[in-house]
Each structure stands twice: as C-alpha cells, then as structure tokens.
Amino acid sequence: MPNVMRFILKRLGMTLVILFCVSIIAFGLIRIAPGNPAMLVLPDGAPEEAIRAMEVKLGLDQPLPVQYFRYIGGVLKGDLGTSIIYKIPVKDLIFQRLPVTFQLTVITMVVCLLISIPLGIIAGSRQGTIIDFSATMFALLGQSMSTVWMGILVIYIFSVKLGWLPSMGYGTWQNFVLPAITLGYPVAAQVTRMGRSGMIDVLKEDYITATYAKGIGKAVVYTKYAFKNALIPIVTIVGMQIGTYLAGAVVVETIFAWPGFGQLIFQAVGTRDYPLVQSCLLVSAALFAIVNMFVDILNSFIDPRITLH
Amino acid sequence: MKKLKMALAAFLAGLVLVGCTTGGATSIASSAAGGTTPPPASTGTGGEKTVINLALSENITKLDPHDIFNFPVFTACWMMYDTLIATDHEGNYSAGLATEWSKSEDGLTWTFKLREGVKFQNGEDFDSADVVTTFQRLIDTPELTCALTYWPYLESVTAVDQYTAEVKLSEPFGPAEYAFSNTWIIPNEAWDAEGEKLWTEQKAVGTGPWQLDEWVDGQYTHFTKYEDSWDIYETTLTDVYLRHILEPSTAINGQLSGEIDAYLSTGGVARDMLPMYTGTEDKTEMVNVDVGIFHYLQFQCRDGSVFANEKVREAFSLALDRQALVDYVLGAGSVPNGIFPEGSLGFDSSVPAYEYDLEKAKSLLAEAGYNGEAFTIYTHTGIPMGKQLLTAIQDMLTQAGFNAKIEAVEVSALNNIRKEGTYDVFLASNNYVSGDPYAHINQRILSDNHHSNYQDPAMMQIIEDSNKAVDTADREALLKELNAKMRETYAPQITTDQMQACYPINYGVTGLQLYKDGYINARYVNWDPALVK
Numbered sequence: 001m002p003n004v005m006r007f008i009l010k011r012l013g014m015t016l017v018i019l020f021c022v023s024i025i026a027f028g029l030i031r032i033a034p035g036n037p038a039m040l041v042l043p044d045g046a047p048e049e050a051i052r053a054m055e056v057k058l059g060l061d062q063p064l065p066v067q068y069f070r071y072i073g074g075v076l077k078g079d080l081g082t083s084i085i086y087k088i089p090v091k092d093l094i095f096q097r098l099p100v101t102f103q104l105t106v107i108t109m110v111v112c113l114l115i116s117i118p119l120g121i122i123a124g125s126r127q128g129t130i131i132d133f134s135a136t137m138f139a140l141l142g143q144s145m146s147t148v149w150m151g152i153l154v155i156y157i158f159s160v161k162l163g164w165l166p167s168m169g170y171g172t173w174q175n176f177v178l179p180a181i182t183l184g185y186p187v188a189a190q191v192t193r194m195g196r197s198g199m200i201d202v203l204k205e206d207y208i209t210a211t212y213a214k215g216i217g218k219a220v221v222y223t224k225y226a227f228k229n230a231l232i233p234i235v236t237i238v239g240m241q242i243g244t245y246l247a248g249a250v251v252v253e254t255i256f257a258w259p260g261f262g263q264l265i266f267q268a269v270g271t272r273d274y275p276l277v278q279s280c281l282l283v284s285a286a287l288f289a290i291v292n293m294f295v296d297i298l299n300s301f302i303d304p305r306i307t308l309h
Numbered sequence: 310m311k312k313l314k315m316a317l318a319a320f321l322a323g324l325v326l327v328g329c330t331t332g333g334a335t336s337i338a339s340s341a342a343g344g345t346t347p348p349p350a351s352t353g354t355g356g357e358k359t360v361i362n363l364a365l366s367e368n369i370t371k372l373d374p375h376d377i378f379n380f381p382v383f384t385a386c387w388m389m390y391d392t393l394i395a396t397d398h399e400g401n402y403s404a405g406l407a408t409e410w411s412k413s414e415d416g417l418t419w420t421f422k423l424r425e426g427v428k429f430q431n432g433e434d435f436d437s438a439d440v441v442t443t444f445q446r447l448i449d450t451p452e453l454t455c456a457l458t459y460w461p462y463l464e465s466v467t468a469v470d471q472y473t474a475e476v477k478l479s480e481p482f483g484p485a486e487y488a489f490s491n492t493w494i495i496p497n498e499a500w501d502a503e504g505e506k507l508w509t510e511q512k513a514v515g516t517g518p519w520q521l522d523e524w525v526d527g528q529y530t531h532f533t534k535y536e537d538s539w540d541i542y543e544t545t546l547t548d549v550y551l552r553h554i555l556e557p558s559t560a561i562n563g564q565l566s567g568e569i570d571a572y573l574s575t576g577g578v579a580r581d582m583l584p585m586y587t588g589t590e591d592k593t594e595m596v597n598v599d600v601g602i603f604h605y606l607q608f609q610c611r612d613g614s615v616f617a618n619e620k621v622r623e624a625f626s627l628a629l630d631r632q633a634l635v636d637y638v639l640g641a642g643s644v645p646n647g648i649f650p651e652g653s654l655g656f657d658s659s660v661p662a663y664e665y666d667l668e669k670a671k672s673l674l675a676e677a678g679y680n681g682e683a684f685t686i687y688t689h690t691g692i693p694m695g696k697q698l699l700t701a702i703q704d705m706l707t708q709a710g711f712n713a714k715i716e717a718v719e720v721s722a723l724n725n726i727r728k729e730g731t732y733d734v735f736l737a738s739n740n741y742v743s744g745d746p747y748a749h750i751n752q753r754i755l756s757d758n759h760h761s762n763y764q765d766p767a768m769m770q771i772i773e774d775s776n777k778a779v780d781t782a783d784r785e786a787l788l789k790e791l792n793a794k795m796r797e798t799y800a801p802q803i804t805t806d807q808m809q810a811c812y813p814i815n816y817g818v819t820g821l822q823l824y825k826d827g828y829i830n831a832r833y834v835n836w837d838p839a840l841v842k
Contacts, residue, residue: 034719034722039724050452051728168559168563257553257559272721
C-alpha cells in the first residue's frame with residue numbers, strides 16, 4: 001500500500017477515536033453547564049409537572065449513560081437527533097448552515113492568500129525596502145486589531161459613510177466583501193508575517209548560497225528553491241485557520257448577521273439545545289481533523305523530506 | 310503519486326468552486342439559511358416604496374403560533390394570523406375573527422359568532438371547524454406554550470353550526486378574553502393534511518393581511534401582501550421583511566446605511582447605543598413608549614432566610630432610590646407603585662410610588678436585628694441594563710447597612726437557581742401580555758414556580774378569586790387589593806422601575822403598533838412619503 005494511503009487510513013482511524021472522545025466531552029460539557037432545556041422551551045415560570053413532562057418527552061429523565069448511548073447510536077446510523085428548539089432534524093440544520101460558512105471561509109482564504117503570500121515573499125526577499133516596511137505595517141495592524149473592532153470599522157466606512165456595500169446579510173457577492181475582509185485580514189497579516197520571516201530564513205540557508213554559486217539566476221532561486229521552503233509554515237497556519245473558520249466564525253457571523261454555522265452554535269449553546277450543540281461540536285471536530293490531514297499531506301508534497309507516518 | 314496530486318488539486322478546486330457558488334445550501338425543509346436571495350434594500354427616503362425592512366433583535370426558530378418562544382414570533386404571527394378576539398394590549402377587546410361573543414352566567418361556556426366570508430391564505434374557508442381544530446390542539450397538547458400560559462381550564466370545543474363555535478371551561482376563568490385574544494386560529498384542512506409540517510416546512514397560513522413567503526433562519530422572515538384578507542388595508546407596500554439581527558450595532562449600522570427602516574428591538578434600543586444615531590435627526594425619529602416592561606426583585610422568604618423578616622424586606626425597598634435608578638442608570642422610565650405597571654389591569658393610580666427613605670431603612674434594619682449577613686442578588690445577562698442596575702442597587706443597599714453581593718449569570722443558570730430556590734434575591738424583568746397580569750401572578754406568586762417560599766394564605770386567596778372573577782371590574786378590584794397586600798408585606802416581589810422603550814423609526818414608516826405591554830405589531834405597517842423630511 002502506498003505511503004500516502006496508509007497515512008490517510010491511519011489518520012482516519014485516529015480521527016474516529018478523536019471524534020468518539022469529542023462526543024463524550026461535548027455530551028458532558030453541555031450537561032455540566034447550568035440550565036435545563038426543558039425549562040427553556042417552556043414559558044418562564046412553567047409548573048413543575050410541565051417541566052417533568054417535557055424532560056420525559058426529551059429523554060432527559062433517563063440516566064446519562066443511556067442518554068449518551070442513545071445519542072451516539074443515532075449518530076452511527078446517521079441520525080444526529082432533533083433540535084429541541086427548532087424541532088427539526090439537527091442534520092438538516094447543520095447542512096443548511098455549514099455551506100454558508102464554507103463559502104465565506106473559502107472565499108476569504110483564497111483572497112487572503114492571493115494577497116498575503118506574494119506580499120510576504122516579496123517583503124522577505126527585499127528586506128529593508130519600502131515594500132518590506134509596508135508589509136510589516138500591514139501585518140502589525142492586522143494582528144493588533146480585534147475582529148469586532150475591524151468589523152465595526154469596515155461597516156462604518158464602507159456601508160454607513162460610503163454606502164458601497166451592505167452592512168449585513170447574505171446572498172450576493174457584495175454581502176461577502178466586508179465579512180471576508182474582517183475574517184481574512186488577521187490571517188492575511190499572519191501569513192504575510194510568516195511568509196516574510198520564512199523567506200528571510202530560507203535565503204540565509206547554505207543551499208541557497210550554493211544555488212547562486214551554480215550560477216542560477218535570482219528569479220529561479222526565489223521561485224524554485226526559496227519560495228517552496230518558505231511555504232511550509234504558511235500551509236500549516238492556513239490549514240489550521242480553515243479548520244477554525246469552518247468550525248464557526250462566531251464573531252464575524254454575529255457582527256454581519258451572517259446565517260452560518262458559528263451563529264447556529266452560538267444560539268444552540270444559549271438555548272441548551274443538547275442535540276444541536278453536541279452535533280455541531282462533533283461536526284466541527286471532524287472538519288478540523290480532516291482539514292489538518294490534508295494539510296499534512298500537502299506539506300509532504302511541498303517538502304519531500306517530510307514523511308507521512 | 311501523480312494521481313494523488315491530481316486528486317488533491319481537484320479537492321482544492323472543489324473547495325474554491327463550492328465557495329464561489331452562492332446559494333450553495335438548498336432549502337431542505339423549513340429554514341434554509343442559504344439558497345435564497347437577500348432582502349431588497351429599503352430604497353430611498355422618499356417616493357413610493359414597496360418593500361420595507363424592519364429589524365428585530367432576536368431570531369425566530371419556528372412559526373408555530375401556539376408554541377411561541379420569544380417576542381419576534383409574536384410579531385411574525387400578527388402579520389399572518391388572527392384571533393377570535395382582538396386586543397389593544399391595554400385590557401380592551403374588540404372583534405377579530407369572531408364578530409360577537411358571549412359567556413354563560415357561570416362563566417364556563419363561551420359562544421362565538423364567527424365572521425363569514427373569511428379565507429385562509431391557502432384558499433380554505435374559515436368557519437367553526439377551524440376554531441375546533443385550534444382549541445382541540447391545545448387540549449391535546451398541553452405542553453404548548455399557549456396552552457400552558459393561557460388555558461388552565463380548557464375542557465372542550467364544539468362547532469354549533471358552520472359559523473358558531475362554543476368553548477367550554479372546567480372552571481370560571483376571569484382572564485378568558487385575554488386568553489382568546491392570544492390564541493391564533495389555524496386552518497382545519499391544512500392542519501389535518503400537514504400537521505406539524507405547517508411550521509417545520511414553512512406551510513403556515515392564516516387569515517391576516519400578510520402571508521408567509523419565506524423564513525430564512527438567522528436572516529429574515531419575508532411576507533407578501535394577501536389581497537383577499539378580510540383585514541386588508543390600503544398600502545403601497547407589497548413586501549415586508551422582518552430582519553433578525555442579534556447584534557445591536559449591526560442593526561443600527563443597517564439603519565444608518567439605509568438597509569433598515571425601523572429597529573424594533575425587544576424592550577427598545579439600549580440607551581447607551583443611541584448616540585450612534587447622532588446626526589440622523591432628519592431621517593430617524595426616536596419613538597419613546599412607556600412600556601409595561603418592569604424590573605422586579607424577588608426575595609427568598611423561607612424560614613431562616615434573611616428576607617423571611619418583613620422589616621428587612623421593607624428596609625431593602627426603602628433603601629432603593631428608584632428615581633435615581635431611572636434617571637442615572639436606565640436613562641428613562643418611571644418609578645412604579647407596585648407589581649402592576651401603568652397600563653396593566655390592576656394598576657392603581659391612587660397608590661403612591663415606592664418610598665425612598667435611607668434613615669428609615671437603617672432603623673428598620675436595626676430593629677430587625679440584621680447583623681450584616683451576606684446575601685447575593687442574582688440576575689441574568691439577558692436582562693436589559695441588569696448588571697448596571699444591580700451595581701447601583703448594591704451601592705444603595707451598602708449605604709443602608711446591607712451586605713449585598715451581586716452576580717449576573719446566564720439565563721439558564723438563573724433558571725436553575727430559581728428552580729432550586731437557592732437564591733436570596735434575584736432581579737428579573739417581565740411584562741404582562743395584553744396588559745393582563747394573570748400569567749405572572751399565577752406562575753410566580755400563587756404557584757411559586759420560582760420558589761420564594763412566601764406563604765400568605767390571604768394573598769393567595771385573592772389571586773385565586775381574581776382568576777375566577779368573570780366580571781372585569783371585580784377582577785380589577787381584586788388585583789388592586791393584591792397590589793396593596795404586596796406593598797404592605799414587600800413580598801414576595803417588589804419592583805424597581807417601569808421601562809421606557811425607545812424605537813428608532815425612519816420618517817415615512819407608519820402603522821407600527823408599539824404596544825404598552827412591550828409587544829410590537831407590524832401588521833398594518835405602511836409608508837407615507839409625505840412624512841419624509
């Protein structure tokens with residue numbers, strides 16, 4: 001069996017173990033948190049009998065192990081349960097919300113990488129120039145500003161003052177611009193910084209000096225040798241960020257009234273919607289694990305010295 | 310290896326493609342978050358307008374008119390459904406889907422003469438079968454919020470003839486009209502055919518002037534005009550969007566940029582957010598409404614508790630400078646005179662507002678033998694201005710000699726604390742739907758569902774009598790008596806303020822009904838370009 005296939009199978013096996021652990025942790029955490037979903041779906045001050053009846057209806061009267069095995073049994077059959085608040089299958093809710101977050105994540109990443117990788121690489125290869133200084137400032141600002149502040153700032157400038165873009169909502173390409181800037185800028189800043197420092201480090205390596213000694217031109221050295229090696233930490237960071245975004249960009253989705261997965265998790269936790277919270281965490285963990293697996297594979301292609309075990 | 314590289318490339322390309330495809334999520338069942346077009350922006354500040362966008366501060370999770378979870382669902386229900394009896398939310402009732410109604414002498418049988426020629430939005434005729442379906446559902450499903458909140462004594466419902474329906478109660482029920490005015494009528498045939506799918510698959514239909522086009526979870530609820538409604542009114546508007554925007558600054562920025570025509574936040578916009586509207590005076594009007602939403606404090610009165618002693622409770626109340634709370638913490642509102650805010654049934658204008666007397670509070674504490682025992686006042690983080698209010702209250706209590714700690718917890722945590730009765734005092738807010746305090750006094754005082762452990766048979770008897778008083782004047786007198794009793798004993802609750810809600814509404818938007826009980830009805834929303842400045 002090729003190395004890569006063996007690696008994928010091994011990682012998938014590990015992912016299953018991780019998901020099993022996540023399911024237990026998610027199940028436990030939401031139940032440790034104070035609050036009773038039966039009380040939250042009934043009017044405030046509902047009588048004890050009504051609360052008891054609702055607990056029975058939701059299966060909350062059963063011992064915790066029974067509740068857990070019922071849930072996990074359903075998951076294994078592809079049934080993530082029914083939302084207590086929405087009263088529709090959790091699977092439907094997640095599959096409605098996830099693509100919305102997915103679109104935002106991918107567009108944000110593509111735009112962010114198209115800007116930040118060249119910027120970081122150019123800044124690193126032209127250390128001390130005005131480009132380097134500008135890139136450093138760009139990175140510094142992006143990493144210093146909080147997402148909330150950034151979101152409010154871009155809304156104020158582009159929606160309220162200039163009236164160019166909608167301040168909220170989802171549905172057209174215009175709706176993507178401000179959330180993508182807000183979500184992408186901190187990552188772009190990080191990637192620029194990593195790209196710059198990676199390039200500076202790589203250019204000091206002996207093998208780069210050796211390539212120059214061989215008479216290879218600067219452009220080829222930068223693109224064929226230096227760039228490829230500077231890319232490894234960037235891919236790792238980007239992979240981790242994609243996982244995080246897919247798991248729900250809660251803040252950005254709240255600021256821009258973006259109906260994504262993050263907003264769903266936020267709401268589910270607040271309403272103690274047990275099946276929804278558990279399944280959202282499970283799906284988040286799965287996404288994170290899968291994206292990281294692909295990042296590892298990608299890294300092994302970029303640098304053959306990295307072996308997949 | 311080459312194949313694998315290609316597979317990876319395909320995977321990445323797939324990511325990009327999916328990401329670039331707007332409308333990736335198709336509507337599976339009820340609440341498609343994607344796969345929809347965004348609401349058209351509210352255009353212009355003058356001229357004819359056909360689309361209006363109203364921002365609400367909470368999300369909707371389902372459109373079941375009998376299982377309402379929060380304020381915005383009421384707003385959505387008023388757009389499309391009707392009740393047998395209509396209400397002005399201040400205790401006055403008028404004809405709705407019933408043109409006449411009467412009750413038997415014992416108050417147990419209610420007979421309704423129904424409006425003829427009314428059609429549901431699916432073309433179904435409205436008649437007594439729909440009334441039977443509606444009330445039978447409440448009898449069969451007692452855990453629905455509508456059944457739990459309004460119908461403790463619902464026994465049966467029958468169709469006398471096509472346009473006459475009869476509802477029987479097991480006990481005389483004073484607030485029956487209030488209950489009828491909060492029970493939306495659902496269509497019989499559609500219910501038989503679809504059942505719960507009416508709400509879970511966006512097939513909800515009513516008889517109101519607006520029909521549901523689409524509910525997009527987390528985004529908006531879209532209504533289009535239903536021209537055949539019995540309650541149709543003259544308007545240029547063809548589409549109403551209720552936008553669900555959880556973050557206040559987003560909603561305000563949306564209004565500033567012209568995407569939103571009115572921000573109808575539950576309980577009004579927080580006063581500290583209002584400076585964002587500076588400079589928009591010619592575009593947006595700040596509509597202030599003295600709503601019946603109030604903050605109250607409930608004491609733990611079980612034996613051995615600090616607040617089992619009436620003098621300590623009185624001292625607590627006297628130590629609160631409520632006017633200062635209204636002026637300096639809340640920024641608006643009024644000082645109440647009891648548990649029934651102005652505009653609600655039971656409000657007694659002859660009773661003076663709560664007194665503030667720090668010296669008397671100190672001497673009462675000394676008389677009560679209070680020795681600085683520490684206690685905690687809880688609130689939950691969802692209470693508007695709750696934490697600020699508690700901080701000020703703590704300061705006032707300290708000046709009187711109390712040793713109060715404060716803690717703001719999540720709503721579900723406070724629910725648990727109240728359920729267990731493990732609190733000394735908690736601060737919460739409430740409002741009386743349609744201005745009727747029935748639910749509050751029954752659930753929180755008579756049934757003591759929040760476990761204050763306060764026992765006063767005379768007080769409980771007054772509540773029970775008020776429940777059975779079918780004559781409104783009798784009931785009002787009993788509620789005033791209850792208020793006097795609670796003022797006298799400072800138990801189990803005292804109030805701190807009656808809130809004033811501020812709703813920023815753009816000039817030109819008319820017809821919004823901002824009720825005194827804090828609810829918002831946009832059913833008759835309209836647009837008048839002549840009002841635009």
